[in-house]
C-alpha cells in the first residue's frame with residue numbers, strides 16, 4: 593500500500609521529486625528503517641497514553657538521519673542521528689543487536705586465538721513466571737545476583753574462561769505472565785569434558801542454579817555444547833545472536849489488544865528499569881576492555897559496524913521522518 597501511495601503523492605507532497613530513503617547493505621538487503629521506526633512510534637504512543645515522561649524522547653528517536661554516501665557505489669553509512677536508547681524501542685534494539693553481535697564476534701575470535709582449545713557451551717537459566725512489573729523487577733534483580741553467585745561455585749569456576757550473558761523476557765499469551773531468563777555463552781577449558789570431576793551434567797547445572805537462586809522448586813535449565821570443528825564458527829555465531837536478541841520481542845507488547853499492550857509496556861518498563869541486561873565475564877570481559885569496545889547498553893548506536901571506514905570523498909545525505917506519510921524522505925537541495 594505504501595508503494596501505491598507514493599505514485600500519487602504529487603498533490604500531498606510539495607516536491608514531486610522527493611525520494612524515499614533506500615538504505616541497502618552491501619549484499620543488497622534493504623535496511624528496515626521504516627518498519628523499525630513505525631514500531632518505535634507505536635511504542636511511543638503506548639508510553640504517551642501511560643503518561644511516561646520519556647514518551648517525548650522516544651518520539652524523537654531517529655527522526656533525522658544523516659548518512660555518508662560512498663562517491664562510487666552510493667552505499668550509505670549512518671553518520672549522525674539521535675537515538676532514544678529506550679529498552680523497548682524497536683529502532684534502538686535493532687541497532688543494539690547489530691552492534692552487540694559485531695562486538696561479540698570480535699571478542700570470540702580473539703578468545704579463539706588465545707585459547708584455541710577452549711570449548712563453548714550455551715546455557716539457558718529460567719525461573720518461574722511472574723505476573724506484574726513489581727515481581728518482574730524483583731525477579732530480574734534476583735537473576736543477576738543468582739548468576740553471579742553460581743559462576744563462583746568451585747566446580748564451575750575451575751574450568752570457566754569467560755562468559756557473556758543476556759537477559760530476555762517473554763510474554764505468555766495464554767495467562768499474560770512474564771518469563772524472565774538468562775542466555776549465557778560460556779567458554780570453558782577443554783578439561784571440562786575430561787572426567788566427572790570437571791564435567792557438569794544437565795542435572796547438576798539445574799541443582800547449581802536452584803541453589804544459587806535459593807529456589808524451592810527445580811528450575812528449567814538447558815545446557816548444550818556448541819559443536820567443535822567444521823561448523824564451529826556458524827554455531828558460535830548463532831549462539832552469539834541468541835544472547836544478543838532483543839530483551840523483549842516487540843510483538844509481545846504490540847498485539848491487537850491495546851489494553852494488553854498498555855499493561856505489558858507498564859510492567860516491562862518497571863521490570864527492566866535500571867537493569868543491566870548484557871554483561872561479560874572473565875576473559876571475554878578483559879578482551880572487551882582491551883579492544884576498547886564501548887558499552888553495549890549505553891554506548892553509541894550510530895557506528896554499529898566499526899570495520900567500515902568512511903571514505904573521505906563521501907558526500908552527505910539527510911533523511912527526515914515524515915509523520916504524515918509515515919516514511920523517511922531524502923532532503924533534496
Ligand SMILES: [Zn+2]
Pocket residue numbers: 632650653654675676677678681682683684
Ligand atoms: Zn529509540
